[in-house]
Amino acid sequence: MHRGSRTSIVCILLLAIALFLGPWLSPWGEEHIDWNAIDTPPSLVHWFGTDGSGRDLLVRTMAGGRVSLTIAFLATLVSFAIGLPWGAIAGYTGGRVDQVMMRIVDGLYGLPFMFLVILLVVFFGRNPYLLFIAIGAVSWLDLARIVRGQTLVVKNAMYIEAAKALGVSDPWIVTRHVVPNVMGPALVYATLTIPGVIIAESFISFLGLGIQEPQTSWGVLIADGATRLHAPWQLIFPATFLAVTLLVLNVAGDQLRDAMDPQEKGVRL
Amino acid sequence: MTRFIFRRLAFALVTLWLVVSAAFFLIRAAPGGPFDGERRLPPAIEKNLLASYHLDEPLPVQYWRYLRMVGSGDLGPSFKQKDFTVNELIRAGLPISLGVGISAFLLALLFGTLLGTLAALGHNTFRDRFLSGLASLGLAFPPLIVAPVLVLVFAVGLAWLPAGGHTSPQHYVLPTIALSLPYIAAFARLSRVGCLEALRLPHVTTARSKGLSRRRLVFQHVLPSAIVPVLSYSGPAAAALLAGSMVVEEVFSLPGLGRYFVQGAINRDYTLVMGTVLVYAALILALNLLVDLLYGRLDPRVRSEMVASND
Numbered sequence: 001m002h003r004g005s006r007t008s009i010v011c012i013l014l015l016a017i018a019l020f021l022g023p024w025l026s027p028w029g030e031e032h033i034d035w036n037a038i039d040t041p042p043s044l045v046h047w048f049g050t051d052g053s054g055r056d057l058l059v060r061t062m063a064g065g066r067v068s069l070t071i072a073f074l075a076t077l078v079s080f081a082i083g084l085p086w087g088a089i090a091g092y093t094g095g096r097v098d099q100v101m102m103r104i105v106d107g108l109y110g111l112p113f114m115f116l117v118i119l120l121v122v123f124f125g126r127n128p129y130l131l132f133i134a135i136g137a138v139s140w141l142d143l144a145r146i147v148r149g150q151t152l153v154v155k156n157a158m159y160i161e162a163a164k165a166l167g168v169s170d171p172w173i174v175t176r177h178v179v180p181n182v183m184g185p186a187l188v189y190a191t192l193t194i195p196g197v198i199i200a201e202s203f204i205s206f207l208g209l210g211i212q213e214p215q216t217s218w219g220v221l222i223a224d225g226a227t228r229l230h231a232p233w234q235l236i237f238p239a240t241f242l243a244v245t246l247l248v249l250n251v252a253g254d255q256l257r258d259a260m261d262p263q264e265k266g267v268r269l
Numbered sequence: 270m271t272r273f274i275f276r277r278l279a280f281a282l283v284t285l286w287l288v289v290s291a292a293f294f295l296i297r298a299a300p301g302g303p304f305d306g307e308r309r310l311p312p313a314i315e316k317n318l319l320a321s322y323h324l325d326e327p328l329p330v331q332y333w334r335y336l337r338m339v340g341s342g343d344l345g346p347s348f349k350q351k352d353f354t355v356n357e358l359i360r361a362g363l364p365i366s367l368g369v370g371i372s373a374f375l376l377a378l379l380f381g382t383l384l385g386t387l388a389a390l391g392h393n394t395f396r397d398r399f400l401s402g403l404a405s406l407g408l409a410f411p412p413l414i415v416a417p418v419l420v421l422v423f424a425v426g427l428a429w430l431p432a433g434g435h436t437s438p439q440h441y442v443l444p445t446i447a448l449s450l451p452y453i454a455a456f457a458r459l460s461r462v463g464c465l466e467a468l469r470l471p472h473v474t475t476a477r478s479k480g481l482s483r484r485r486l487v488f489q490h491v492l493p494s495a496i497v498p499v500l501s502y503s504g505p506a507a508a509a510l511l512a513g514s515m516v517v518e519e520v521f522s523l524p525g526l527g528r529y530f531v532q533g534a535i536n537r538d539y540t541l542v543m544g545t546v547l548v549y550a551a552l553i554l555a556l557n558l559l560v561d562l563l564y565g566r567l568d569p570r571v572r573s574e575m576v577a578s579n580d
Contacts, residue, residue, distance in 0.1 A: 107284060109505060112549045114512035115530065116288075119295040119542070122534050199411045206413050206516060207531050219413065226417035226520055229425045236421075239414045247409035254405065 008252035015245060016069060022062040030063045031055065031214050039231050049233040051224065060216055061238050067217040068242070071132045072198045076190050078136025079143055079197070084179065084186055086140065087147025092155055092174050102148065105141050113138045117200065121209050131210050135200045139193055146189045150182035157181075192253035195246045202242060218242040277561065281554040288550040289339070289543065293332055296534070296542050303348035303537045322348065335543070344544035349536045355544035358529055363548065366525035369441060369517060370510050373448035377506070380449075381456025382499055386492065388457065389464030400457065407454025412513045416447035416520040444517045452506050459502055463495035470494060500564055504557040511549055 023030065033053055042049040048057035090101035120134035154160065155178070163173050202219030204210035211217040218238050225235025304310060304318055319325045323334060338345055344355035388400035423429050423443060431440050467473060468491060476490045515527030526545055533541035 107280075111284070111288060112508055112512065112546070112553050114509075114515070115546050115549055116291065116295075118531075118534055119292055119299075119546075122299045122537075123295045195409070199413070202413055203411070203516060207519060209531070209534060222413060222417060226420070229417075229421050232421055232425075235417050239418060243409050243414050246411075247406065250405055250408050 008248045008255070011248045012245075012252065015065075015248070019062050019065040019069065023059055026056065026059050030059055032059075039228075041231070042233055048237045049231070051228075051231075051234055057234060057237055060221060061218075061241055064216040064218045064221045064238060065241060065245075067211055067215060068198055068201055068219070069245075071135070071201045071217070072194050074132035075136035075139065075197045075201070076193050078133055079140035079193055080186070080190060082137070083140030083143030084147055084182075087144040087149075088151050088174055088178050088182065090144070091148035091151025092170070092178055094155075098148075102145075105144055108138075108141055114200070114203070118204060118207070118209055121204055131201060131204065135197055135204075139197055139200070143186060143189055143193065147182050147186050150185050151178055154178055154181045188253065188256040191249065191256055195249040195253070198242070198246060198249075274558075274562070277558050281558060284554060285547070285550055289336075289547055290332075292543055292546045293335060294328075296537070296539055297328060297331075299537065301537050303539060322346075339547065344547070345540035347538055347541050349533075349538040349541070355540050358541065359526065359544055359548055362524060362526040362529050362545075365523050366511070366514050366518065366527060369444045369448060369523065369525065370507070370514050372441065372445045373452070373514075374503075374507055374510055376445060377449040377452035377456050377510075378499070378503070381453040382460040382496070384453070385457040385460030385462075385499075386464050386487070386495070389461045389468070389495075390487070392465060392468075397461075401461065404454040404457045404461075407450055407457075410450055411516075412447045412450070412520075413516045415450050416444070416517050419443045419447050420520060440521070440523075444514075444521045444523060447520070448510060448513055448517050452510065455502065455506065456499055459498045460495055463498045464491055467491045467495040497564070500560060504553075504560040507556045508553045511552060 033055055038050060038053065040050050048061060051057055051060060086101065086105075090098045117134050117138055120137070121131060124130040124134065160173060160177055163177055198218075201210060201217060202222065205217045205219030206223040208223065211220050213220070218241060221238035222235060222242065225232075225238060228234050302324075303322075304315060310318070316325070323331060326334070335345070342356075344359065347353045347355050347358060350358065384400050384404070388397045388404075391397045420443065424431060431437075473486070473490050476486055481490075512527075514525060515531055517523070518525040518527045519531065526548065529541055530545040530549070532538065533545060
């Protein structure tokens with residue numbers, strides 16, 4: 001595996017471990033209010049400072065990160081659950097079915113998704129656990145295209161022909177032979193879906209429509225920080241965490257993709 | 270060609286209807302209503318209120334009434350901002366959102382393509398690696414991070430530019446930059462790859478072997494084909510820019526369309542939500558159509574496909 005992508009994956013794992021283990025190591029609780037330290041800048045007691053209600057920002061940032069990453073992971077699973085069968089069936093069946101299915105994907109591309117996601121979130125009554133379904137339900141389009149493309153390649157392989165000659169049924173071929181073979185590229189692509197999904201969650205929470213107090217996410221923390229600019233650390237810490245996470249995930253996804261598609265030869269002028 | 274446009278228009282109208290219907294039923298099914306307040310209204314008043322907005326009718330009747338109203342160009346009265354119709358609110362908000370959106374789009378398109386082309390022309394040199402790295406970095410900074418940080422640095426810290434409002438051109442500088450940053454990065458990547466591919470095309474090799482100047486080679490032969498992936502991403506990018514403007518409008522307190530939509534969704538201001546979704550969807554569909562037509566102008570293969578779809 002590429003060295004860069006290995007580094008970024010290690011980074012992601014370290015971050016996840018920190019986010020999930022961190023709270024046990026800190027003396028402060030997620031909703032614990034320190035009345036002696038309201039709106040205080042970073043210090044040895046509160047490493048990232050405190051927010052307007054005197055809650056420890058380090059613990060809040062980690063709690064927010066847990067929520068953001070969990071929702072992103074679940075939403076990616078949802079997009080996988082829709083995009084993978086959609087692309088595989090379209091690609092394998094071909095003909096009219098393929099045309100109709102891909103036209104639907106094309107049509108959906110041209111829609112104002114963020115608005116529908118927000119309406120779905122409103123419809124779910126701000127249940128944070130259903131936020132991921134709304135986001136996942138609209139982020140499967142690219143995945144469906146990639147899977148279809150891969151299926152078209154796999155479809156003509158000898159082993160598929162052999163399976164057909166043996167009289168294996170189509171659903172069986174798709175689930176047992178096509179899906180496992182398109183899984184690699186699909187997984188790589190999923191790494192590229194995650195940052196987009198994290199942005200979507202933060203975006204909705206930022207607007208005050210997603211995660212609600214006392215629960216938090218990076219989007220909520222950044223929104224809070226943006227209105228309290230007299231205490232810049234309340235913006236800078238969550239924003240840095242979100243940016244670094246997005247950066248690392250983007251780099252990992254790109255390099256995994258390049259590793260699978262080494263068609264990067266160029267001509268110099 | 271005209272038939273192609275008509276077919277696409279019909280397709281767009283159907284899509285618009287689907288979006289409006291989805292929005293209508295989703296917002297109606299959502300818990301809460303426009304007249305839920307801190308205090309419960311006396312039942313008689315609530316009944317009158319509902320009746321005056323036709324909210325006491327069965328849902329299908331209301332749906333039909335709404336469609337007929339929209340068909341005649343009327344988006345109805347706002348439920349929360351009394352004294353205003355949705356048409357008036359949109360007329361006030363749209364120019365602001367479009368102002369930010371269009372300037373951000375143009376900035377991203379021009380600057381992104383410039384950076385991408387420069388990177389491709391120096392393929393595998395330090396310049397290429399530096400610019401590509403910058404582009405990856407840019408993608409990690411969505412408006413929701415950039416906008417508050419820009420306010421913090423340039424408005425609060427340095428006090429160079431105003432932090433909010435919409436009365437002078439200076440008010441639009443920070444919102445435009447915040448909104449365009451990730452798209453500069455995206456366009457730079459696309460145009461870089463497009464250029465690298467175009468440089469390998471036979472007609473470019475021919476042109477080069479004939480000893481064309483670098484400038485003519487780039488502008489006449491490389492860029493026209495390199496711009497195609499950039500253009501095809503323009504539709505989705507413009508849609509994302511319009512959505513992203515919600516965050517930017519929130520941070521910079523610009524009273525644009527996005528703010529009305531978010532407020533409407535929070536307050537269950539049914540007509541306002543529907544009206545803004547309708548306008549956004551129409552804008553996005555129109556943009557996509559425009560991009561497809563431009564596409565045909567630039568790429569003869571697509572043009573012949575359009576003509577072929579006539580019969």
